[in-house]
Amino acid sequence: MARFGEIAAFALGSAVTAGLGWILRQRQRDRRVPILGGWPRVVIVGAGFGGLRVARGLAGVEADVLIVDRHNYHCFQPLLYQVATAALEPEEIAQPVRRILRGIPNVRFRMAEVEHIDAEHQQLLTADGPIPYDYLVLATGSMPNFFGLDTVATHAFGLKDLNQAVALRNHVLGCFERAVSEPDPERRAALLTFVVAGGGPTGVEYAGALAELIRLVLAHDYAGLDIKESRVILVEAGPTVLPTLAPSLQKAAIRSLSQKGVDVRTRAAVKGYDGETICLSDGSTIRTRTLVWAAGVRAVPLPSTPPLPTAPNGRIKVEPTLQVEGFPNIYAIGDLAQFDADGTPLPMVAPVAIQQGETVAENLRRQIAGQPLIRFVYRDRGSMATIGRNAAVAQLGRLRLTGFPAWVMWLLVHLVQLISFRNRMLVLINWTWDYFFYDRAVRLITRD
């Protein structure tokens, strides 16, 4: 009977996909055009949210555009924490850059790591040789900021790219596998204790998802373990979590986290971690084999001659037009750019990068045509964070949502923003599956 249901679902799914495939195919254009000489050469470094937006915004402009990234894919970073908690497959939140840009004849891609910016001779230095440019857009994003805590930098897990997310997934599952055959209670407790540093959206979302993975899924996988031995601790240096949201939403988030079994400790900063024991600023210690660092990011350093002007946090100082101060043919956007709005720098989040990418594409068009540039104005459309099943907080202008409505809105917003219909479909199936079956199907330890 169930077998019949499966076959029926296959047939239906197949028919829907096929029909939709046919419709979407009509929209596909395969316009391969050789690169034309004589056009100004725009080089974009970084294929994240900002860099891609610039590249797409330059479609049809009379410019020879090259986008450079050290990976061959764009990664949808807001869902990295779901890869790290075995809810999504890493390939589902990544998309090959060449695939994304296929329909745009004047944009090419090169996989390379930029080692140095030679602003004097207008070229980038890479291991594969120099890349000349007329206009340069820097969109290399951010990396974890350990604030000089070297022991933490050595032993903590980051959550900024696909490899880090998969490494964290493998590590957490490996801790459970080792705990099963660990007779010493103290060492077993250290294996089953997971500490997340940082109460921003990444820390909150990861901690909530990890607590659910343990309580709803791993508890059944490891029937021989007493799952109460496992703890998830969220440590935040400030007085509360999600500092950019309204106090009522902060309280709702802490309540949701506690309900899901997360031990939230505010006003506690990590001072050191030797791989075995975390020292906190309040003098207490936690024995754990896992520290996930979501307590801060900094701009990725970009060596340059002459050096580009940077703020103390490493972000590059930009004009209101997003041109780097003193370098009229170099733009910087996203996490990398220090853009002051009313005296405070804009946050390092995807919407800033996307909107800045749009402005830079417009300004490049204008600069190439000899027209005056426009100033960037950030439109804050709000922010949200999910804590787990049926639980999220969202602040959209004056609208404040918690619980199930916020959670549904979070799902929809993230689903729509994913690149490629295929990824959206696969993510939706995974989410639906996990929701109904209390499952996390990707709990695989895939790398040695």
Added chain:
Amino acid sequence: MARFGEIAAFALGSAVTAGLGWILRQRQRDRRVPILGGWPRVVIVGAGFGGLRVARGLAGVEADVLIVDRHNYHCFQPLLYQVATAALEPEEIAQPVRRILRGIPNVRFRMAEVEHIDAEHQQLLTADGPIPYDYLVLATGSMPNFFGLDTVATHAFGLKDLNQAVALRNHVLGCFERAVSEPDPERRAALLTFVVAGGGPTGVEYAGALAELIRLVLAHDYAGLDIKESRVILVEAGPTVLPTLAPSLQKAAIRSLSQKGVDVRTRAAVKGYDGETICLSDGSTIRTRTLVWAAGVRAVPLPSTPPLPTAPNGRIKVEPTLQVEGFPNIYAIGDLAQFDADGTPLPMVAPVAIQQGETVAENLRRQIAGQPLIRFVYRDRGSMATIGRNAAVAQLGRLRLTGFPAWVMWLLVHLVQLISFRNRMLVLINWTWDYFFYDRAVRLITRD
């Protein structure tokens, strides 16, 4: 309009998944039962096709069953070549062993690598300590056999597990990325030349899929490259490919491979490979950066005291009951076991492992109950290989299929055999997507 279509498909897909989820959930049983003492202890080494079948066959038997594997997942090996050619995500053909065995209270899992069999004291030695057994089932499978060619072993890619498949995918895509910025024509040709050694099903399927990946997908991604510079060469030492099939099917396979652009060279064996140049037995050489080894497998060596009886190819000699010769409480199955049927050893394929697993589960039941054991009889249900879009060959008893019908049959047989409804659904979506869009969405270089 297309956006509306997407939303409609989401709603429909979601409803179907939800409804189906509800139906399937009714079947789920969560029977957690503590392990009972006093029962004989059966240890199964290897969670492949054979080992899993034994574990499932022992459900409900009064035995304390432990299955041990060095990975925490079962991998559906017949589709590894699709992971290696960016058609499927690695997580889609893997399933956590704990998930598979959740409903079976007397079977547990331990992730560990067995280093030694201490048959004298009836225990397995692992890095985490010894595992005692009363009955032992060895199902550790096979690994690439380089027939003593050390240079090949050093530089060739295997295609026997998930990590190898992902490494090969990353390497092939990396060759194209490097070729784009390689000005020297000879070096570029070496980057774009891919040699597959071995004309068995794995070699044929991988070569066909790789040729399609290049011709249908990468040709559009790398518009700056002349795709005719790229070659896929299948080298086979014997006189033909797919030696176990009928001559008419062999010819059909070679014809299909040629149509897809694969250069098939029979009666040519690889003699050496230094990472740059392959030397063949006919005296010719091929400059390439990629050699994929599918020319032979051998049993995974298992050190034991006293040593188990092995054939020259490393396979363990077994009685007709699948007991290891001279070790009545140790069984060996699958690729690891040398079982002679009418004078020739059975092939190293999944159906043999599965059928042997069923027999071993039955014999363990009988042995524990003190009843006489049964002899293993292999039922050959035929074999098949796919060459790419709409092309496959299949031999099922007297039935011989080629082209589209064989291809559809191949798809159905493999889809049905995948473990878990979710994986079947995701694989089906990927296949449908790729078929209609001439796409391979997983062409990501994911590891450093």
